[in-house]
Amino acid sequence: MVERVGGPQCNILDLCCGQGTLTAMLCESGANVCGLDFSEKMLELAAKAAPDADLKHGDATNLPYDSQSFDAVLCNFGMMHLPDQPRALSEIQRVLSPSGGFIMATWAAPDVSPAFGTVFGALKSNADFSEAPPQPDLFAFADPSTAEEMLSQGDLKLTNHEFVTATWELERPEGLFEIFLNGTVSAALLIKSQTKEIIEKIKADIAQKVETEFQDDEKFKVPVSMAMVTAQLRLLATLRVLAAIGRFFAAHGKSIGVRFWSSCSHSSSIAKYRLTSACSRTKCPLRLHLAADAWRYVALWQNFTSTSER
Numbered sequence: 148m149v150e151r152v153g154g155p156q157c158n159i160l161d162l163c164c165g166q167g168t169l170t171a172m173l174c175e176s177g178a179n180v181c182g183l184d185f186s187e188k189m190l191e192l193a194a195k196a197a198p199d200a201d202l203k204h205g206d207a208t209n210l211p212y213d214s215q216s217f218d219a220v221l222c223n224f225g226m227m228h229l230p231d232q233p234r235a236l237s238e239i240q241r242v243l244s245p246s247g248g249f250i251m252a253t254w255a256a257p258d259v260s261p262a263f264g265t266v267f268g269a270l271k272s273n274a275d276f277s278e279a280p281p282q283p284d285l286f287a288f289a290d291p292s293t294a295e296e297m298l299s300q301g302d303l304k305l306t307n308h309e310f311v312t313a314t315w316e317l318e319r320p321e322g323l324f325e326i327f328l329n330g331t332v333s334a335a336l337l338i339k340s341q342t343k344e345i346i347e348k349i350k351a352d353i354a355q356k357v358e359t360e361f362q363d364d365e366k367f368k369v370p371v372s373m374a375m376v377t378a379q380l381r382l383l384a385t386l387r388v389l390a391a392i393g394r395f396f397a398a399h400g401k402s403i404g405v406r407f408w409s410s411c412s413h414s415s416s417i418a419k420y421r422l423t424s425a426c427s428r429t430k431c432p433l434r435l436h437l438a439a440d441a442w443r444y445v446a447l448w449q450n451f452t453s454t455s456e457r
């Protein structure tokens with residue numbers, strides 16, 4: 148995430164920043180970083196980890212920032228805990244600058260991730276899910292088509308969805324159960340909603356699977372996968388597609404390009420003629436404004452095509 152968006156002069160929001168691990172890395176990259184979380188305790192830890200960040204206590208579904216404040220919004224393992232995700236996404240869209248981007252990380256589903264496969268397999272065989280409190284779908288954004296649909300509700304366009312796999316190196320086979328019990332939110336709620344006997348059974352099943360499938364010398368190495376989801380504002384995505392088409396014509400379709408260009412210049416001369424006659428009919432003093440506007444659009448276009456090429 149830091150490699151993709153960090154860097155000097157970049158305004159970044161770390162949403163659901165928690166104890167500030169990512170916040171600190173973003174600050175180190177030279178970016179101007181804001182961090183937001185609704186847990187005061189987490190923010191105290193974040194203040195120690197990232198003293199240069201501007202940390203705020205707040206709710207991800209009602210952001211205390213002006214519109215278009217950030218070049219990038221990141222959300223590392225936070226989105227899946229928000230009960231009103233469409234509202235959070237439209238807030239993210241509101242605070243992003245027109246050329247800004249959104250990146251989030253979320254756990255991959257049990258069929259992709261061996262760590263989650265092991266734990267959710269044991270839960271499925273032993274747990275009574277009717278006892279579990281209702282929660283948002285933990286893996287919604289791990290599925291590319293669901294992610295695309297959810298993002299579009301916030302007027303964001305999915306631009307990339309990829310899986311990344313890391314390895315959890317454990318000293319003991321029980322270590323995997325302990326990570327889920329003490330270091331997660333949704334899975335821990337599921338486990339804690341069960342009776343003592345069932346919890347012991349779940350723990351034993353997980354430990355047995357870790358021992359038989361993931362032992363590597365003295366240690367136990369369990370692969371854990373996550374989905375990285377990248378999005379940008381819909382309008383920018385459309386402009387980038389147009390720029391790509393333009394580049395295609397420039398590279399491959401000289402003759403088509405020439406015809407395209409001459410039809411454009413033909414319609415622009417008609418537009419120019421209409422504007423000029425409208426201005427002279429009404430003795431409009433706005434010609435200068437129109438010229439300035441035209442220059443603004445040319446500059447915007449040049450800036451846009453050069454960033455698209457990067």
Ligand SMILES: C[S@@+](CC[C@H](N)C(=O)[O-])C[C@H]1O[C@@H](n2cnc3c(N)ncnc32)[C@H](O)[C@@H]1O
Pocket residue numbers: 162163164165166167168169183184185186189205206207208222223224225228229332
């Ligand atoms: C699993 S932690 C991730 C923390 C951090 N991003 C990281 O990668 O270590 C999820 C965080 O989301 C925060 N959170 C959950 N719901 C929130 C909400 N509605 N608004 C702001 N923060 C929220 C929690 O307090 C918690 O710190």
